[in-house]
Amino acid sequence: MIDLAMDMEQYDCPFIDTTADHDVEFAAAHWEFHPVAEELECRMVVESPDRGALDNGLSALQSHENMHDVDLLAKQEGVAHLKTVMAETDAMGTIRDNDGYITGPFYIADGSETWHVGFDQASKADGTLSELERDNEFDVVERDEVTLPQMNDVVQNAAAAMTLVDGCRELSDVERQTLESAASGGYFESPRQTNLGDLAEEFDVSKPAVSKNLRRGERKMVERVVDALSELDD
The missing domain is CATH 1.10.10.10 (Winged helix-like DNA-binding domain superfamily/Winged helix DNA-binding domain)
Structure with missing residues (x-):
């Protein structure tokens, strides 16, 4: 398996747009993709210096054109737990079309997003990166070739x-x-x-x-x- 850590700037991601304009940070606790609806459902933790900045960030997130639903599960001071449903971004569609998959949590701050993406073959990873370069800004922070024994060790x-x-x-x-x-x-x-x-x-x-x-x-x-x-x- 080829495991990539990427610093991604997507132009159609509501989380990235929100962190670019407001003092909030998002971390994904759980995610699930619905292929028929082409929607990504996430449980997100959002953090901000204070309640006012948090409320402004949540309001911006809810009004984003690519955000389908935001359900506030809990909120305390400058931290909130959300259930969100958003449209599939172009970058995520490219990764899925090339048989890529998410291997770790998302983390979004200051207008960029940290992704952990896996591919079964190096050729698939290289081809996907080439496609992503056409419409996205990103840096590959780390690239590892994970062997089967290593994968088993991580899981266990x-x-x-x-x-x-x-x-x-x-x-x-x-x-x-x-x-x-x-x-x-x-x-x-x-x-x-x-x-x-x-x-x-x-x-x-x-x-x-x-x-x-x-x-x-x-x-x-x-x-x-x-x-x-x-x-x-x-």
């Missing part, structure tokens, strides 16, 4: 992967930033390329404070790694 270990993702989400902003700086600076190397003093200076805090943030982040991630290892064993 999806739960373990989500455990690690949940661990990342549990980190506070300070813990995440401290871990990232420590790792990129060589704190975990032997010998260390940076130390607590360097990290404390970078974050303008005391060495005990940066050590505390580092330990908290490490503990959360190690706990999740242990849980994921247990799921892999199962």
Whole structure:
């Protein structure tokens, strides 16, 4: 299988148009294509800095000519959960006509959309990209050739992967930033390329404070790694 990650700008996508004009971001939680009606039904999570910006974005989405239906399932502060039904875009039609399929969630922000698309053959992928270039702006961010054993490994270990993702989400902003700086600076190397003093200076805090943030982040991630290892064993 050829797996492509693409940064796509579609001129007929209501989500892309909405993020280009309003301060909102969309992420697809679930999607289903209805071939007879040529419609794409999605469960979307939309996020915005505040309720006012969110309401403006939702209003623009509902009035878009290619959006057939928007059903608000839940809303809290600057986040909402939607069920949407939209017309098939030209780019999606091109991918489907060439036997392509979606392999991961959509993410839409700032007028562009991240797609994860799969093809069974490299020739199909190359032909589709050539067709897409005629009417769309896009960049192939990543291209991987996934073998059958790799596909089987991904499917069987999806739960373990989500455990690690949940661990990342549990980190506070300070813990995440401290871990990232420590790792990129060589704190975990032997010998260390940076130390607590360097990290404390970078974050303008005391060495005990940066050590505390580092330990908290490490503990959360190690706990999740242990849980994921247990799921892999199962």
